[in-house]
Amino acid sequence: MADSIDQLRESFVEETKDLINELEDILLSLETDQVASELIDQIFRSIHTIKGSGGMLGFEKVLAVTHDLEDIYDRVRGGELEFSSELKEISLETIDILKVLLSSNEQIDSNEQIRFADLCRKIHLFDVILSEKVDETRPETLSAEIIQRPYITYWISFSPGNVLPAGLLHPKFLFRELMLMGNGLVFVKSGSSISVNAIEEADKKASWLMILSTREEKAVIEDVFEWVGDSSALSIRELIRGNLLAVPEAKAELEKKKGKIVEYDFDDIIGLIDPYVDKIVQETVEEHKKEKSADDGPGANGGVIKSIRVATEKVDQLMNLVSEMVTLQARLNLISEQMGDPDLQAVAEKYGSFSKQLRDNAFTISLVPFGITITRYKRMVHDLSEKLYKKIDFITEGEETVLDKKIIEQLSDPIMHILRNSIDHGIEPPDERRELGKPETGKITMKIYHQSNNVIIKIIDDGRGINIREIERIAIKKKLLDKNHTYSDYEILNMIFLPGFSSAKKVSNVSGRGVGLDVVKRNISEIRGAIDIDTEVGKNTTFTIRLPLTLSIIDGLQVHINERNFIIPLNQVSKIYTLDKLERPSDLSQMMILEGDQIPYFDLRDDFELGGTPPERREVVLVGYDQEKVALIVDSVIGENQTVLKSLGSHFKNQDFISGGTILGDGSVALVLDVNKIVTVFSKNKK
Amino acid sequence: MEEKYQTYLTFSLGKENFAINVEHVEKILEVQPVTEVPKAPEYMLGVFNLRGEVIPLVDTRIKFGMEKTEVTSSTCVLVITIENENEKLKLGAMVDAVNEVVKYNNADLIPLPTVGKQNKAEFLHGVLKLNDRFVLLVNADKIFSVDEIIELRAENFELNE
Numbered sequence: 123m124a125d126s127i128d129q130l131r132e133s134f135v136e137e138t139k140d141l142i143n144e145l146e147d148i149l150l151s152l153e154t155d156q157v158a159s160e161l162i163d164q165i166f167r168s169i170h171t172i173k174g175s176g177g178m179l180g181f182e183k184v185l186a187v188t189h190d191l192e193d194i195y196d197r198v199r200g201g202e203l204e205f206s207s208e209l210k211e212i213s214l215e216t217i218d219i220l221k222v223l224l225s226s227n228e229q230i231d232s233n234e235q236i237r238f239a240d241l242c243r244k245i246h247l248f249d250v251i252l253s254e255k256v257d258e259t260r261p262e263t264l265s266a267e268i269i270q271r272p273y274i275t276y277w278i279s280f281s282p283g284n285v286l287p288a289g290l291l292h293p294k295f296l297f298r299e300l301m302l303m304g305n306g307l308v309f310v311k312s313g314s315s316i317s318v319n320a321i322e323e324a325d326k327k328a329s330w331l332m333i334l335s336t337r338e339e340k341a342v343i344e345d346v347f348e349w350v351g352d353s354s355a356l357s358i359r360e361l362i363r364g365n366l367l368a369v370p371e372a373k374a375e376l377e378k379k380k381g382k383i384v385e386y387d388f389d390d391i392i393g394l395i396d397p398y399v400d401k402i403v404q405e406t407v408e409e410h411k412k413e414k415s416a417d418d419g420p421g422a423n424g425g426v427i428k429s430i431r432v433a434t435e436k437v438d439q440l441m442n443l444v445s446e447m448v449t450l451q452a453r454l455n456l457i458s459e460q461m462g463d464p465d466l467q468a469v470a471e472k473y474g475s476f477s478k479q480l481r482d483n484a485f486t487i488s489l490v491p492f493g494i495t496i497t498r499y500k501r502m503v504h505d506l507s508e509k510l511y512k513k514i515d516f517i518t519e520g521e522e523t524v525l526d527k528k529i530i531e532q533l534s535d536p537i538m539h540i541l542r543n544s545i546d547h548g549i550e551p552p553d554e555r556r557e558l559g560k561p562e563t564g565k566i567t568m569k570i571y572h573q574s575n576n577v578i579i580k581i582i583d584d585g586r587g588i589n590i591r592e593i594e595r596i597a598i599k600k601k602l603l604d605k606n607h608t609y610s611d612y613e614i615l616n617m618i619f620l621p622g623f624s625s626a627k628k629v630s631n632v633s634g635r636g637v638g639l640d641v642v643k644r645n646i647s648e649i650r651g652a653i654d655i656d657t658e659v660g661k662n663t664t665f666t667i668r669l670p671l672t673l674s675i676i677d678g679l680q681v682h683i684n685e686r687n688f689i690i691p692l693n694q695v696s697k698i699y700t701l702d703k704l705e706r707p708s709d710l711s712q713m714m715i716l717e718g719d720q721i722p723y724f725d726l727r728d729d730f731e732l733g734g735t736p737p738e739r740r741e742v743v744l745v746g747y748d749q750e751k752v753a754l755i756v757d758s759v760i761g762e763n764q765t766v767l768k769s770l771g772s773h774f775k776n777q778d779f780i781s782g783g784t785i786l787g788d789g790s791v792a793l794v795l796d797v798n799k800i801v802t803v804f805s806k807n808k809k
Numbered sequence: 810m811e812e813k814y815q816t817y818l819t820f821s822l823g824k825e826n827f828a829i830n831v832e833h834v835e836k837i838l839e840v841q842p843v844t845e846v847p848k849a850p851e852y853m854l855g856v857f858n859l860r861g862e863v864i865p866l867v868d869t870r871i872k873f874g875m876e877k878t879e880v881t882s883s884t885c886v887l888v889i890t891i892e893n894e895n896e897k898l899k900l901g902a903m904v905d906a907v908n909e910v911v912k913y914n915n916a917d918l919i920p921l922p923t924v925g926k927q928n929k930a931e932f933l934h935g936v937l938k939l940n941d942r943f944v945l946l947v948n949a950d951k952i953f954s955v956d957e958i959i960e961l962r963a964e965n966f967e968l969n970e
Binding site: 445768785 | 842844845846847848849853855856857858860861862863864865867893896898899900
């Protein structure tokens with residue numbers, strides 16, 4: 123029992139976090155937009171849901187902080203008052219507090235406690251002051267709103283399941299809430315006795331039947347039952363349009379039947395109320411017309427479920443199964459080719475194309491739009507620019523671009539850091555910009571788009587740019603560069619990604635925390651991505667992050683070394699050569715001559731200590747590493763491979779030049795190489 | 810207090826007898842074809858394919874400070890799940906032979922002397938005497954999550970017949 127309460131609370135926390143993010147997003151978008159009434163409606167509904175469910179599950183602080191806010195938005199919705207920047211700030215503050223409350227299960231420390239109490243007081247005052255302001259106009263708008271929705275009488279049947287959380291969530295609370303929505307009659311079948319409106323004495327396991335005449339939408343009633351769990355049976359149906367229970371005869375008739383009514387099904391009740399229908403129809407005709415137009419509004423698409431929530435665990439499981447199937451399919455192909463039976467080959471081929479489709483389809487499930495995390499960036503830009511007295515337009519393009527959820531999560535820190543950097547060091551204060559003849563409001567653009575099998579994220583600010591000479595000076599001072607040597611601007615600029623390099627003149631709370639761009643670079647290469655920077659002094663700085671579409675499937679090049687299989691990510695491979703004789707300019711350096719160029723090389727047989735004698739003819743795979751090229755010497759290249767990448771687990775954390783394993787058609791495991799790590803690991807050993 | 814009865818699976822490495830809580834054991838497999846991982850510690854034999862999953866394989870003898878395993882007809886792989894820092898890890902542990910499932914009562918345990926040469930008590934749940942032989946009950950969560958080789962022999966704990 124306790125479990126299911128916790129589960130409910132847990133799923134409330136999860137879903138509310140989503141709602142809050144949505145809310146935050148909407149609120150932040152209201153900055154520049156004309157405030158659209160649908161958005162206000164949406165804000166109101168979200169707050170209403172959080173309040174309702176939170177209150178029911180015993181989140182008292184959540185309830186307290188949302189209660190008055192809901193009221194305020196209800197009035198904004200009714201047109202009584204305008205959405206103001208003050209309201210926006212209060213709302214954002216509420217969101218912050220809600221986040222703290224949800225992640226701490228309402229156990230907050232004394233500082234947060236003070237913040238919480240302050241906010242509640244603020245909201246309450248805001249509400250009260252507003253009530254005074256709008257008192258005269260209130261009755262009119264109130265009635266106007268109500269007329270929009272006519273009474274509808276619903277038939278609500280509910281039987282709690284076995285796992286209904288007892289104690290905390292007694293069904294009587296649900297029905298008490300419903301009673302507040304209009305005219306209601308509640309029948310409870312508790313053991314053998316059946317009583318009318320005996321909500322308080324009801325047994326936890328009792329079955330319920332309610333006739334409710336209300337102006338609320340069906341969705342609002344459904345909301346009340348949101349947390350009852352899967353094992354309970356709920357049915358809500360429209361009995362008739364109009365306020366049936368306002369007809370005394372009808373009400374009396376229903377009450378009279380009390381004992382039997384629980385045995386009545388929906389149609390029986392329709393029959394029962396039939397004689398009284400005429401009495402209510404008159405009243406509803408007019409209202410019905412008015413409602414028509416509202417029906418085409420935001421509520422119209424309410425019935426279609428566009429997406430469902432699935433636990434990531436389930437998606438992972440699906441991926442594993444699909445990967446296993448792809449592996450089996452490769453085996454089937456192998457066998458059918460060996461057997462040479464045309465019928466079997468036809469089936470194998472068909473099965474192959476089907477499993478490819480299934481694989482592609484399944485992999486898209488684990489891809490999510492980048493936009494799901496964009497709110498946190500918007501929020502950060504909003505807050506930080508306010509704090510630093512800078513004016514910034516934050517523009518995002520391509521939020522719908524999809525990529526692996528794990529990548530999106532791991533991108534959060536690096537992107538935050540780059541944005542902080544742009545706001546703190548890039549964008550100039552408004553007066554400085556004015557003097558420079560730039561618009562006072564700076565611009566940070568974040569673009570996300572696909573490029574073949576990669577995802578590109580560009581973060582561009584139109585700030586002061588990076589002074590390459592200054593970077594050079596610091597790098598030489600820190601002995602990162604040799605002052606007697608000339609470097610390209612590109613090489614100098616890339617110094618900022620080195621550990622220990624921070625050009626910030628003063629240590630600010632914002633981006634000078636000693637955690638520099640080296641961490642950004644490391645974070646990104648951990649998800650097999652690369653970062654690049656470009657700048658024009660006085661004009662702009664652009665960070666470009668290049669990422670694989672997914673962590674779990676890559677195109678690979680299968681190679682053999684001493685009869686072992688390895689996979690090199692194909693997107694890093696630029697050329698393959700046959701090697702008859704290793705030509706080296708000198709015995710001391712780890713360089714080889716390839717098409718007349720000197721190229722650093724790694725003989726993987728030696729580096730991996732695989733032993734054996736290399737064949738006379740070997741092959742060289744030229745791969746890209748950062749902007750450089752390096753050569754990997756292997757015994758032979760087998761061919762392309764659709765690689766389903768699986769982690770080797772923490773037991774091999776020191777072998778990080780292997781990014782994972784994949785299962786080949788014959789069932790054996792091949793190791794997937796991480797080219798960047800190979801270069802860093804094995805170059806160090808040689809020095 | 811722990812539950813009164815615990816169920817363990819006993820296995821042997823050379824002449825030594827060990828046991829692991831059955832809760833850890835998912836499967837017992839015959840010796841699997843393994844893919845070596847370059848530059849891994851000697852006791853990490855590599856990785857193998859367990860129905861589409863890539864699982865590390867440990868030479869338990871080396872891990873426990875003995876000579877490396879010579880594969881015989883009784884050699885097998887215990888697929889076990891351990892928990893380390895809230896992370897669940899699955900791995901294969903190659904052992905010389907799997908013997909039997911035993912149930913024991915906490916009262917049957919022989920206390921470990923605390924004055925051993927090296928204190929490795931944290932890697933054991935206790936010691937049991939079965940048919941006049943000592944059986945070391947290994948703490949799989951601990952021993953399979955550390956990187957070092959842990960020498961585990963009855964004599965190291967100054968247990969005498």
